[in-house]
Amino acid sequence: MDDARYPTLRAVLASALISTALTLPMSGALAQMSDMKKMPGMNDSKMSDTKKTTTADATGTITALNAANHKITFDHGPIPAIDWPAMKMEFAVVPSVDLAKLKTGDKVKFTLSGSGNTYTVQSISPAP
Ligand SMILES: [Cu+2]
Numbered sequence: 001m002d003d004a005r006y007p008t009l010r011a012v013l014a015s016a017l018i019s020t021a022l023t024l025p026m027s028g029a030l031a032q033m034s035d036m037k038k039m040p041g042m043n044d045s046k047m048s049d050t051k052k053t054t055t056a057d058a059t060g061t062i063t064a065l066n067a068a069n070h071k072i073t074f075d076h077g078p079i080p081a082i083d084w085p086a087m088k089m090e091f092a093v094v095p096s097v098d099l100a101k102l103k104t105g106d107k108v109k110f111t112l113s114g115s116g117n118t119y120t121v122q123s124i125s126p127a128p
Contacts, residue, residue: 051115051116052115053113053114053115054081054082054113054114054115055081055111055112055113055122056079056081056082056111056112056113056119057079057081057109057110057111057112058074058076058077058079058109058110058111058112059076059077059107059108059109059110059127060074060075060076060077060107060108060110061074061075061076061105061106061107061108062074062102062103062104062105062106062108063075063088063104064090064104065099065102065103065104066090067099067100069092070092070093070095070099071090071091071092071093072090072091072093072099072102072121072124073088073089073090073091074088074089074091074108074110075087075088076088076089076110079112082112082119091112091119091120091121092120092121093120093121093124094120094121094122094123097121097122097123097124102124106126107126107127108124108125108126108127109124109125109126109127109128110122110123110124110125111123
């Protein structure tokens with residue numbers, strides 16, 4: 001009777017190990033993101049302006065529109081100008097961009113402006 005429990009316990013332990021293995025690379029990625037956030041400030045500390053604004057062009061697909069908060073989620077490609085890999089993320093959009101003209105699934109080009117890990121979408125146009 002007791003022996004019958006072992007396979008179950010093993011399965012629980014195995015899945016615990018698997019989720020640990022899956023969690024580790026994730027925290028590695030998060031550590032990289034915070035390193036990314038620190039680096040510009042460190043490099044700029046020798047210069048006069050500590051928070052340099054960077055503009056970058058990118059392409060992506062709209063995966064969500066948040067009209068109430070004027071935010072947009074892109075599944076975007078790599079953005080070499082700011083050293084970002086491809087990822088899915090939400091951005092605040094400047095008020096001059098009309099989100100009503102856009103829809104989920106649209107492939108677009110967009111421009112970002114900001115510093116560190118905080119970027120705002122400045123313009124959105126259809127991808128060629
Ligand atoms: Cu991103």
